[in-house]
Every structure is written in structure tokens, then in C-alpha cells.
Amino acid sequence: MFTAIVYRKTIEGSVVGSVEIDNPVLEQFRLNPELTLHALAKTLGISLRATEKRVANLQEKNKLKHIVPKKGGSWQVL
Numbered sequence: 882m883f884t885a886i887v888y889r890k891t892i893e894g895s896v897v898g899s900v901e902i903d904n905p906v907l908e909q910f911r912l913n914p915e916l917t918l919h920a921l922a923k924t925l926g927i928s929l930r931a932t933e934k935r936v937a938n939l940q941e942k943n944k945l946k947h948i949v950p951k952k953g954g955s956w957q958v959l
Contacts, residue, residue, distance in 0.1 A: 906935055907944065907958050914948075914955040 909921055916924075922932040939945035946957045 903939060906939060910945065910956040911958050
């Protein structure tokens, strides 16, 4: 049996990195509220999963809201 100790460095840019992605996401939804997540991912050059996570994060922060219906709805930047 062995023990592994892992040391992690604190990356100062991690918070800045998320803000750098949040702003373009919000800007794209301001320009086109009916934009799909697939189109947004392609526009930003990031994966669909990363886009889904970023949008979910913005919804949790109450910066972004999806207006129903689920298919064909639109996005509202708060």
C-alpha cells in the first residue's frame, strides 16, 4: 500500500479566464437572442460541452435566462 500526495499550484488566471469566456457568450446572446448552443460553440471556437457548462454557470449567476419554449426559444441577458 502506498500514499500519494498531490500538490496543486494556485493559478491566478483561472478567474480571469472564466470572465474572458463569459463576456463573449453574453455578447453573442445580446446580438442574437435566438442563437443555439451549437452555433455559439462554433462561433466561440470551444466545444459544445464547454459551452453548455459556461451557459449553465451564467444561468446560476442570474446573468442569463432562457425564455421558453425549449426548442425555438430565446436567451435574455440580465
